[in-house]
Amino acid sequence: xxxxxxxxxxxxxxxxxxxxxxxxxxxxxxxxxxxxxxxxxxxxxxxxxxxxxxxxxxxxxxxxxxxxxxxxxxxxxxxxxxxxxxxxxxxxxxxxxxxxxxxxxxxxxxxxxxxxxxxxxxxxxxxxxxxxxxxxxxxxxxxxxxxxxxxxxxxxxxxxxxxxxxxxxxxxxxxxxxx
Numbered sequence: 001x002x003x004x005x006x007x008x009x010x011x012x013x014x015x016x017x018x019x020x021x022x023x024x025x026x027x028x029x030x031x032x033x034x035x036x037x038x039x040x041x042x043x044x045x046x047x048x049x050x051x052x053x054x055x056x057x058x059x060x061x062x063x064x065x066x067x068x069x070x071x072x073x074x075x076x077x078x079x080x081x082x083x084x085x086x087x088x089x090x091x092x093x094x095x096x097x098x099x100x101x102x103x104x105x106x107x108x109x110x111x112x113x114x115x116x117x118x119x120x121x122x123x124x125x126x127x128x129x130x131x132x133x134x135x136x137x138x139x140x141x142x143x144x145x146x147x148x149x150x151x152x153x154x155x156x157x158x159x160x161x162x163x164x165x166x167x168x169x170x171x172x173x174x175x176x177x178x179x
Contacts, residue, residue: 027056030073031148033176039083040169045125049090049170051079058095068101075111084123091116092134107140107150115156128162138172148176 032054039047058072073096081090096111115132138152152174157167 027058027074029179030055030057031176031178033148033174035077035079035152035172035174037152037170037172040171043083043125043166043168045084045123047081047083047122047125047168047170049079049081049172051077051090053077053174053176055096064099066101067103068099071098071100072096073098073109073111075113077113081117081122084125086119086122088117088119088122090118094134096136105142107142107148108138109140109150109152110137111135120162125166126164127156127166127168128158128164131161132156132158138174140174140176142178146178148174148178150174150176 032052034050034052036050037048053075055073055075058074061069061071063069074093075096076091076093078089078091081088092113092115094111094113096109099108100106112133112135115134117127117130117132120127120129134154134156136152136154138150138154140148140150142148150173152172154170154172155167156170158165
């Protein structure tokens with residue numbers, strides 16, 4: 001498990017570094033934060049997940065009607081997935097869309113991230129394999145300068161790459177610092 005955690009961490013760092021060092025992408029750090037949550041009760045085991053995250057604005061954005069805007073971003077996460085008395089590394093990176101309105105006080109975010117988990121068996125639950133995909137939708141509130149709190153619903157599954165694909169739904173709460 002330590003070896004898998006080590007390599008998953010190295011791969012995540014290299015992917016993030018590749019995005020950050022690309023002058024063509026011209027990434028702008030948007031937010032750093034912490035997120036944690038619990039699973040719904042559809043799985044054989046109860047899960048919790050804790051992670052640190054960072055988001056960077058991408059080049060594409062549009063002004064919409066009524067003071068709303070649509071921007072694109074990339075997000076990277078690294079953390080711990082626990083269930084069935086066991087725990088493992090979880091890391092992901094991927095694109096998203098951010099609808100922002102009410103003078104930047106409310107944001108609705110959604111995206112899909114390719115995800116790596118260091119173990120796929122947690123007690124009686126087999127998530128299939130180390131490669132997963134995490135889709136999410138959430139809302140962030142920014143009523144205090146630079147401080148963001150939010151809720152996020154996310155679903156992780158392997159898109160039937162493996163024989164077992166129960167999926168995992170998580171309800172996450174986050175706090176972040178927006179630059």
